[in-house]
Structures are given as structure tokens and as C-alpha cells.
Amino acid sequence: MSKTPVHSTPDTDPGKVELHARNVSFDLADVPLHWIPDHPVASNMVTVLNLLLPEGERWFVQAFNEALPMVKDDELAADMRGFVGQEAMHAEAHDKAVEEWLEKRGIDTKPYHDQMEWIFRKVLAPKEDGTPEERQKHLVERLWLIAAIEHYTAILGDFVLNCRWAENGADPNMADLFTWHGAEEVEHRSVAHDAAADFEDGYLRRGRAMSLAFPVLALLVVRGFRFIMKQDTSVHYGLAGKWFQYFRGAHAGVLPTIRSVILPTFTYFKPGFKPSDIGDTAQAVAYLATSPGARRAA
Helix, strand or coil, rough: CCCCCCCCCCCCCCCCCCCCCCCCCCCCCCCCCCCCCCCCCHHHHHHHHHHHHHHEEEEEEEEHHHHHHHCHHHHHHHHHHHHHHHHHHHHHHHHHHHHHHHHCCCCCCCCHHHHHHHHHHHHHCCCCCHHHHHHHHHHHHHHHHHHHHHHHHHHHHHHHCCCCCHHHHHHHHHHHHHHHHHHEEEEEEHHHHHHHHHCCCCHHHHCCCCCCCHHHHHHHHHHHHHHHHHCCCCCCCCCHHHHHHHHHHHHHHHCCCCHHHHHHHCCCCCCCHHHCCCHHHHHHHHHHCCCHHHHHHH
């Protein structure tokens, strides 16, 4: 099991944090494909994020840049610019992981990458026709979808900050890549929600976004996992074996439990919900100050 998540207290909460992109450099040259020893399924499942995230994060950046000229609140606009910088750096870091590491381990990533491009550049592209009001309505729908997705990235960020990769001998460079990213997701977890609410809030919009975000994310992760497993000729698990290995990884604290991902979905609709209820800013900032990848590039 993962360690008990940490949450801010009045004594530890650092208060408002100025968001900014951090230069990073991760040395993945010697990282094995199964970077969590004795956990090939868990390794490949987490590795899917290297394939899934870059196009999604570029889509976040595009939507926020479209929205920024319409934001009147200077503090929110500054947070959004910090968010944009961080998400752009996330996309770049995971692109490098694909190009410099995953493809050199014999995984042909182009088919899956092409699918991600089609989803985020075509299906979810900005609306170019219609009236200005229709185009803004479409933008608001995208902002709420981003807020729903960021709910899950904050949950996963909280997981990686408290998981047991190190105790299970995970490669420290790959673990650092994902933990740096997860820490920044916790750090900026409120921004997408605040940006969407600044345009138009409501349970209907939240519900519509969440009803799309959860099944689509689950589908893309499962599809990416099957894509990698099909090319990973060193493992030969059937469906039951893969499920067994998943539960084994969750029990060891190297994968999140299904419960830890699904139950927080419902907190999204709780009266008074705040994204800051997830994770601990102090813990995230403390990791970012010591991340080897961030210190290497500083």
C-alpha cells in the first residue's frame, strides 16, 4: 500500500505559491523498460503517461492561451500563465522520454501518438465557425473538461508523492520524472477549476465534463497499456495475469488502487469542494526544491 497522504495544516501550509515553469533534465539512458523491478505490468502502466500526456498538455496550453485575453482578474491570469508554462514543460519532458528512452527500448510509439494527435488536435480543437458567443461557449466547455482532467492529475500527483516506488527499487531517474510532474500537478491543482469557474460555473457543466473525462481517460490509459504490452515481448500475461499483477502492484504501493481514483470523483460534486482539498502544497513544493532533475537543470 502507498504511504498515508499528507495534507496541509495551518502550520505547514505555505500559502499562495507563485507558479512558474522549472527547467528540468532527466538522464534516462540507462533506465530499463521495466523500471520498477519485479513489476513489469506496473512499469508499463505508468509508462503509458509518457505517451498520453504530451498532446493533452499542449491542448491545455492552447485553450488557456485562448482564454487568457478574456480574464480580468490579474491574480488568476498570473496563475494561468504559470500553469501554461508548467504544462508546456511537462509535454516537452515526456516527449523526450518517448524519443530518448521508450523508442530505444523497442516500442514503436507512432500509432498511439497519431491517435492522441487526432483526439486533441481534431476532435477537441477550438471551434472556428459560428458566432463569437458559440465559440466562447465551446471554450468554456473545454475549460471545464480540463478542470475535470486536472482533478485526476492532482489525485495521481498526490499518489506519486506518497507511493512506494523507492522502497521497491524503482529507477530513481524515471521516478523523479513522474514525481516532479506530479508535484507540479499538486502545486497548480486549483488553477484549471478557478479558470473555468471564472467564465461560468454550475453543477451541470461540472457533471458534463466529468462524465466525459473519466471514461475517456480510462479508455486512453487502457488502450496505451495494451499498446505497450503487445510490443513488450518479455512478458506474457493473459487477462487474469494482468489483473493479478495490477492488484499486486497496488498492494505494493507502486500503483494507485481503483478505490483511490474512483472515490475522489464523487468529491468533485461535494458542496464546498475545493481542488486544494487534494494533496499538500508544502509537500509538493518541498519535493520540487530537491528534485534531482530540476536541480540538474537549474
